Amino acid sequence: MAAGAGELKLLGFWASPFMHRVQMAMHLKGMTGYEYVEEDLMNKSELLLSSNPAHKKVPVLLHAGKPVCESMLIVQYLDEAFPAAGPAFLPADPHARALARFWASFVDTNFFGSWIKAIVATTDEERAAANGAAAAALETMEGAFEECSKGKAFFGGDGPGFVDLALGGFVAWIRAYQKVAGADCGLLVADRTPLLAAWADRFAALDAARAVVPDVGRLAEFASRDMLPLLHHLLGKAGK
Amino acid sequence: MAAGAGELKLLGFWASPFMHRVQMAMHLKGMTGYEYVEEDLMNKSELLLSSNPAHKKVPVLLHAGKPVCESMLIVQYLDEAFPAAGPAFLPADPHARALARFWASFVDTNFFGSWIKAIVATTDEERAAANGAAAAALETMEGAFEECSKGKAFFGGDGPGFVDLALGGFVAWIRAYQKVAGADCGLLVADRTPLLAAWADRFAALDAARAVVPDVGRLAEFASRDMLPLLHHLLGKAGK
Numbered sequence: 001m002a003a004g005a006g007e008l009k010l011l012g013f014w015a016s017p018f019m020h021r022v023q024m025a026m027h028l029k030g031m032t033g034y035e036y037v038e039e040d041l042m043n044k045s046e047l048l049l050s051s052n053p054a055h056k057k058v059p060v061l062l063h064a065g066k067p068v069c070e071s072m073l074i075v076q077y078l079d080e081a082f083p084a085a086g087p088a089f090l091p092a093d094p095h096a097r098a099l100a101r102f103w104a105s106f107v108d109t110n111f112f113g114s115w116i117k118a119i120v121a122t123t124d125e126e127r128a129a130a131n132g133a134a135a136a137a138l139e140t141m142e143g144a145f146e147e148c149s150k151g152k153a154f155f156g157g158d159g160p161g162f163v164d165l166a167l168g169g170f171v172a173w174i175r176a177y178q179k180v181a182g183a184d185c186g187l188l189v190a191d192r193t194p195l196l197a198a199w200a201d202r203f204a205a206l207d208a209a210r211a212v213v214p215d216v217g218r219l220a221e222f223a224s225r226d227m228l229p230l231l232h233h234l235l236g237k238a239g240k
Numbered sequence: 241m242a243a244g245a246g247e248l249k250l251l252g253f254w255a256s257p258f259m260h261r262v263q264m265a266m267h268l269k270g271m272t273g274y275e276y277v278e279e280d281l282m283n284k285s286e287l288l289l290s291s292n293p294a295h296k297k298v299p300v301l302l303h304a305g306k307p308v309c310e311s312m313l314i315v316q317y318l319d320e321a322f323p324a325a326g327p328a329f330l331p332a333d334p335h336a337r338a339l340a341r342f343w344a345s346f347v348d349t350n351f352f353g354s355w356i357k358a359i360v361a362t363t364d365e366e367r368a369a370a371n372g373a374a375a376a377a378l379e380t381m382e383g384a385f386e387e388c389s390k391g392k393a394f395f396g397g398d399g400p401g402f403v404d405l406a407l408g409g410f411v412a413w414i415r416a417y418q419k420v421a422g423a424d425c426g427l428l429v430a431d432r433t434p435l436l437a438a439w440a441d442r443f444a445a446l447d448a449a450r451a452v453v454p455d456v457g458r459l460a461e462f463a464s465r466d467m468l469p470l471l472h473h474l475l476g477k478a479g480k
Contacts, residue, residue: 054342054346054350054380054384063335066335068335068338068342069338069342070341070342070345073338073341073342073345074338076337076338076341077334077335077337077338080334080337080338081334081335094317094320094321095303095306095308095317095321097316097317097320098308098313098314098316098317098320101310101313101316102294102308102309102310102313105310105313106294110294140294144294
C-alpha cells in the first residue's frame with residue numbers, strides 16, 4: 001500500500017464507468033488499501049451530498065477528509081498528491097500532457113456526450129443519430145491513438161496512461177451496450193476502428209481492469225433492467 | 241518577453257472570451273511578444289483546421305509549430321512549459337489544484353453551457369429557463385469564491401489564478417449581454433452575487449484585462465448585429 005493510502009475513502013457506485021477509471025488508476029498505482037463506500041444513487045448519502053454539492057455525483061475521493069470530485073481530476077490528483085506511488089498517468093513533457101488532457105476531454109464531451117443521448121433516446125431516429133455521433137467520435141479517437149501511442153500498446157505508451165483510463169472506463173460498458181442493443185452499433189469494432197478494437201482487448205485484459213470492472217454480462221443485465229429508471233431519476237432531478 | 245515566447249503563435253478571434261483567457265494569461269506572465277493571427281470564423285484558415293481538426297475552434301496556441309488547443313488547457317500549458325514566466329495560475333498544493341480545475345470546469349459546463357443556450361434561444365420561455373440556470377451557476381460560483389479566495393481579492397488569492405481566468409473571460413461579455421438583452425438578466429449583479437459582482441469589478445480593472453478585452457460597447461455592438469449569424473454558422477456546421 002502506498003504512503004497515505006490509508007487516509008483515502010472512495011464514494012462510488014459499482015456500475016459507474018467514471019468510478020472504474022479511478023479504481024483502475026488506484027490499482028495501477030498499487031493504492032489498494034482505501035476504504036470503499038457504495039452509494040445508493042436513488043438515495044444519496046449525506047457524505048456524498050456534502051462532498052460534491054455542485055454535482056452530487058460519484059466518484060468522490062476523500063483524502064484525509066478533503067473531497068476531490070470528477071473522475072479525471074481525481075486521476076490527476078493521484079499523480080500530483082502521490083508522486084511516489086506507481087506510474088504517473090500524465091507524461092512529463094508539457095506538450096504531451098496538454099495532448100493527453102485534450103483527448104481525455106474529447107472522450108467525455110464528444111464520445112460520452114453523444115453515447116448517453118443514444119442510451120436515453122426515446123425514438124429509433126434519435127438513437128441512430130446519437131449513436132452515429134458516438135461512432136464518429138471513436139473514429140477521431142482512432143487517429144488520436146496513432147498520434148499518442150506512436151506505435152506502442154497504449155495511448156500512454158508501453159503502459160496505460162491518462163487517455164487510456166478516460167476511454168478505458170467505457171470498454172466493458174460499450175460491450176454490454178452492444179449486447180443489450182441487440183444490433184451492431186459500430187462502437188469499438190474492428191472494421192471501423194481496428195486500432196481501438198485491438199487496444200480495447202489489451203485494455204480489458206489488464207490486471208487493473210479485470211480486478212475492478214464488473215463483467216460484461218452483469219453490466220448488460222443491469223443495463224437491460226435497472227439502468228434506465230436510474231438514469232431518468234438522476235437526469236430528471238439533476239442528480240439530486 | 242519571457243524565454244521562448246518568440247516561438248509562439250496564437251490563432252484567435254477578437255471577440256472570443258476563450259481567446260481572451262489565453263491572452264490575459266500571457267499578459268500576466270509577461271509573454272507579450274507572440275505572433276497573433278486573427279481568424280475569419282466564417283472561412284477558417286488551413287492552419288486552424290489542421291491545428292485543431294477535432295474541434296476547429298480558436299484559440300489555438302502554436303509553440304514551435306506544435307498546437308495546443310482548448311483555452312484552459314492552454315493556460316495549464318503556459319504554467320507547465322514556461323515555469324519561469326510570471327505567476328503560476330494553478331496553486332502548488334495538489335488539493336487546491338484539483339479544486340481550481342473543478343471550478344474552472346464548472347464555469348464552462350454549468351455557467352457557459354446554460355448561458356449559450358440563453359443567447360441562442362428562439363423563445364422567451366427557453367431564454368428565461370437557460371438564463372435562470374446560468375444565474376444559478378453563478379450563485380454556486382459565489383460560494384466557490386468564498387471557498388477558494390479565503391477572503392482575498394481573487395479566486396487565486398492575492399492575484400488572479402486559474403478560476404479567475406476561466407470566469408474572468410466572460411466578465412465583459414456578460415456586461416455586453418446585459419446591455420443588449422435590455423433587461424436585467426441577473427448575471428454578476430450585486431443583489432444576487434455580491435462577492436462576484438465586486439470581484440468582476442476588480443477583474444475588469446486588471447491591466448491584463450484592460451489590455452486584452454475589447455470594451456463592452458464594442459462587444460455589445462457585435463452581439464446585436466453579427467454574433468447570432470456567426471453562432472448559427474458555427475453551431476449549425478459543427479464549427480467547420
